[in-house]
Amino acid sequence: MALVNPDFVEEVKRSGRFDASACMNCGVCSAVCPMGIELLPRKLFRYVLLGVKDRVLENVETIYSCLLCRLCEVNCPAQVHIAENVRFLRCYMNKKVFKI
Amino acid sequence: MSDRRIGVYICHCGGNISDYVDVDRVVKAVCDEPGVVVARTAVFTCSDAAQQEIIQDIKEQNLDGLVVASCSPKLHLYTFRDVARRAGLNPYQYTQVNIREQCSWAHTGDREGATEKAIRLVRAGIARTNLTEPLQPVKIDTVPGVLIIGAGIAGLRAAIGLADIGICVYLVERAPVVGGWVARFGKMYPHGKKGRELIDQLLDEVKKRESITLFTNAEVVEKSGSMGDFHVRIRIKEPAESDIGVRVGAIIVATGFDPYQPREGEYGYGLEGVMTLAAFQELLDNSGGRLVYNGREIKDVVYIYCVGSRQGTDMENANRYCSRYCCNATVHAANLAFEKNPEIHQFHLFRDMRTYGRFELLYREALKRGATFLKFDASEPPRVEQGGNGKLKVTVKDLLTSGEEFEIRADVVVLATGMVPKKNGKLVDILKLPVGRDGFFNEIHPKLRPVETVVDGVFICGACQGPKNSSESVASALAAVAQSASILKKGYVELEPLIAAVDPQLCTWCGVCAQACPYSAIEQEQYRGREVARVNEAVCKGCGGCVPTCSRDALNLRGYTGAQIKSMIDALVKEIC
Numbered sequence: 050m051a052l053v054n055p056d057f058v059e060e061v062k063r064s065g066r067f068d069a070s071a072c073m074n075c076g077v078c079s080a081v082c083p084m085g086i087e088l089l090p091r092k093l094f095r096y097v098l099l100g101v102k103d104r105v106l107e108n109v110e111t112i113y114s115c116l117l118c119r120l121c122e123v124n125c126p127a128q129v130h131i132a133e134n135v136r137f138l139r140c141y142m143n144k145k146v147f148k149i
Numbered sequence: 150m151s152d153r154r155i156g157v158y159i160c161h162c163g164g165n166i167s168d169y170v171d172v173d174r175v176v177k178a179v180c181d182e183p184g185v186v187v188a189r190t191a192v193f194t195c196s197d198a199a200q201q202e203i204i205q206d207i208k209e210q211n212l213d214g215l216v217v218a219s220c221s222p223k224l225h226l227y228t229f230r231d232v233a234r235r236a237g238l239n240p241y242q243y244t245q246v247n248i249r250e251q252c253s254w255a256h257t258g259d260r261e262g263a264t265e266k267a268i269r270l271v272r273a274g275i276a277r278t279n280l281t282e283p284l285q286p287v288k289i290d291t292v293p294g295v296l297i298i299g300a301g302i303a304g305l306r307a308a309i310g311l312a313d314i315g316i317c318v319y320l321v322e323r324a325p326v327v328g329g330w331v332a333r334f335g336k337m338y339p340h341g342k343k344g345r346e347l348i349d350q351l352l353d354e355v356k357k358r359e360s361i362t363l364f365t366n367a368e369v370v371e372k373s374g375s376m377g378d379f380h381v382r383i384r385i386k387e388p389a390e391s392d393i394g395v396r397v398g399a400i401i402v403a404t405g406f407d408p409y410q411p412r413e414g415e416y417g418y419g420l421e422g423v424m425t426l427a428a429f430q431e432l433l434d435n436s437g438g439r440l441v442y443n444g445r446e447i448k449d450v451v452y453i454y455c456v457g458s459r460q461g462t463d464m465e466n467a468n469r470y471c472s473r474y475c476c477n478a479t480v481h482a483a484n485l486a487f488e489k490n491p492e493i494h495q496f497h498l499f500r501d502m503r504t505y506g507r508f509e510l511l512y513r514e515a516l517k518r519g520a521t522f523l524k525f526d527a528s529e530p531p532r533v534e535q536g537g538n539g540k541l542k543v544t545v546k547d548l549l550t551s552g553e554e555f556e557i558r559a560d561v562v563v564l565a566t567g568m569v570p571k572k573n574g575k576l577v578d579i580l581k582l583p584v585g586r587d588g589f590f591n592e593i594h595p596k597l598r599p600v601e602t603v604v605d606g607v608f609i610c611g612a613c614q615g616p617k618n619s620s621e622s623v624a625s626a627l628a629a630v631a632q633s634a635s636i637l638k639k640g641y642v643e644l645e646p647l648i649a650a651v652d653p654q655l656c657t658w659c660g661v662c663a664q665a666c667p668y669s670a671i672e673q674e675q676y677r678g679r680e681v682a683r684v685n686e687a688v689c690k691g692c693g694g695c696v697p698t699c700s701r702d703a704l705n706l707r708g709y710t711g712a713q714i715k716s717m718i719d720a721l722v723k724e725i726c
């Protein structure tokens with residue numbers, strides 16, 4: 050079981066660079082992803098929105114395997130800025146996990 | 150032999166009838182029945198052309214009886230009665246024989262059998278028509294007043310509506326004050342007004358109208374009479390109890406709802422910090438600045454939806470229905486909470502979001518402001534327990550993350566409780582109103598006759614007929630206004646004359662029929678110095694329950710007399726062809 054951590058949500062919110070609140074969990078993004086990344090972006094974004102920090106940190110590889118091709122983004126019916134969100138998560142990882 | 154002149158029309162109903170019934174054979178079989186002078190088929194008897202043809206036949210052939218063998222009378226009884234009327238024939242000398250629902254559709258695999266049955270049914274219809282007499286509808290003068298039970302938002306609005314069209318209103322409220330639940334609501338969507346303000350506004354309007362008499366602390370204790378002229382006794386409990394009687398032409402019931410009261414332990418109910426939506430709304434209204442509960446600022450809220458609604462069948466007395474206002478009300482409350490504190494964390498555990506219509510905007514706003522929604526399965530509901538540090542611990546499996554389990558720490562858990570029917574037992578007995586499976590009052594048809602009940606002249610509106618928000622309640626109140634005004638403004642109502650009649654020559658007033666009548670329509674009267682039974686025409690429903698109880702054969706149902714029924718049976722058992 051994962052603990053929901055609102056502080057993480059706030060941290061993300063403050064950055065002003067992550068926004069997936071319009072995501073309606075339709076799954077189009079996962080369906081069109083050439084990398085076949087099942088987790089990306091809908092599940093991963095949900096982890097962020099819910100503040101399940103542990104799960105986000107567990108998925109470093111996934112976050113880095115995204116091609117940023119934006120195939121998902123052009124197909125997203127809710128116009129979620131998927132690639133930008135992924136970019137933000139990479140920055141976050143760089144800082145928090147890899148301390149770059 | 151009969152000296153009647155009857156026209157018989159057998160309908161093809163496109164192919165609905167003629168595909169399974171040999172309509173030409175039916176015509177051939179019945180054209181020589183006693184009284185029949187015209188017998189034809191028609192592709193669609195209800196079409197304008199066919200109606201014209203019937204009217205022409207009635208006039209030219211001087212018909213004094215009409216039989217149409219077609220669909221169910223539910224569909225076209227009034228159509229063909231009207232055809233008769235337009236041709237100058239008394240509409241009660243018309244008989245509709247159902248050879249679609251009760252014959253062709255019931256016997257699609259047996260054309261021979263269906264045809265024989267149709268012949269018998271039509272013969273019976275002709276036999277009945279042979280013995281018809283012209284009847285006139287029972288005309289009853291209406292009293293231009295309405296009794297409204299319940300002075301919540303629906304009752305108040307209905308009172309104003311009726312007063313404005315010149316009908317006098319008695320408004321009866323059980324509580325000491327008017328306004329019902331709405332009076333206790335805070336800021337409402339979409340106008341942003343407080344419930345109390347809305348009610349005060351309505352109450353002001355009520356006070357301006359002299360034709361509205363408002364009774365608070367009052368109850369309806371007795372009702373007699375019928376549509377157009379009800380006699381009602383109202384008990385007023387202040388300061389000393391007293392009864393008054395009023396006469397009205399119609400009754401509108403607007404008694405509202407009760408909020409669902411969670412059981413002890415249901416989603417942690419009973420734990421410190423677990424509250425109903427109503428209690429949370431009150432907390433929102435009463436907190437000036439930040440949201441505080443038990444001296445502590447509320448930082449994390451968990452909402453659990455569908456509490457007391459959409460319950461599983463395994464439960465006893467489960468509320469199966471969606472309360473349809475709680476999703477909207479909860480999301481609205483969440484937005485108000487964001488207004489008080491934009492930093493607040495709100496988690497919504499739902500089964501399905503049902504924020505229909507413009508309430509979608511509220512939902513979107515909540516999402517935008519950072520509320521998170523987790524979907525749970527009804528079979529695996531969230532668990533609420535006491536956690537550490539005075540916090541509550543909520544565990545939920547989120548279907549949107551493929552059923553992953555999450556733990557949320559919350560200061561308060563808000564249960565989105567739905568609406569349940571108000572306990573109205575006494576009133577139900579007095580008005581004899583039917584109650585549906587879910588305990589709310591039943592309308593005749595939710596789309597076609599949404600505020601009418603099976604009791605003529607008694608209407609329902611607002612949340613007493615099912616969960617509704619305030620604007621839906623007002624809309625239904627206005628529908629009830631329109632319906633009741635339409636019968637009262639005319640000054641009279643016309644009721645079916647197909648009711649029971651007593652032959653005073655034969656009646657010896659044993660009273661057995663009076664006891665048998667489920668509508669208390671039989672009274673006693675004097676006839677040539679003797680006591681006999683009398684049927685109150687306004688009350689009798691023509692159910693026929695009294696007829697067989699009379700040992701002296703003094704009762705008959707107009708339109709279905711003993712002689713008519715016997716002749717129909719004879720015709721039904723006659724040899725085929």
Ligand code: SF4
Pocket residue numbers: 071072073074075076077078079090091121124125126127128129131
């Ligand atoms: S396509 Fe867009 S809306 Fe659909 S799940 Fe992916 S991000 Fe969400």
Ligand code: SF4
Pocket residue numbers: 078081082083084085086089090114115116117118119120121122131132
């Ligand atoms: S941008 Fe990333 S997640 Fe989206 S389709 Fe391309 S690889 Fe997949």
Ligand code: SF4
Pocket residue numbers: 454455456458459470471472473474475476477501502503565567
């Ligand atoms: S309105 Fe929403 S919370 Fe209320 S019963 Fe329906 S689905 Fe459940």
Ligand code: SF4
Pocket residue numbers: 648649665666667668669670671684688689690691692693694695696
């Ligand atoms: S027909 Fe029915 S309603 Fe009418 S008097 Fe007889 S029992 Fe009563």
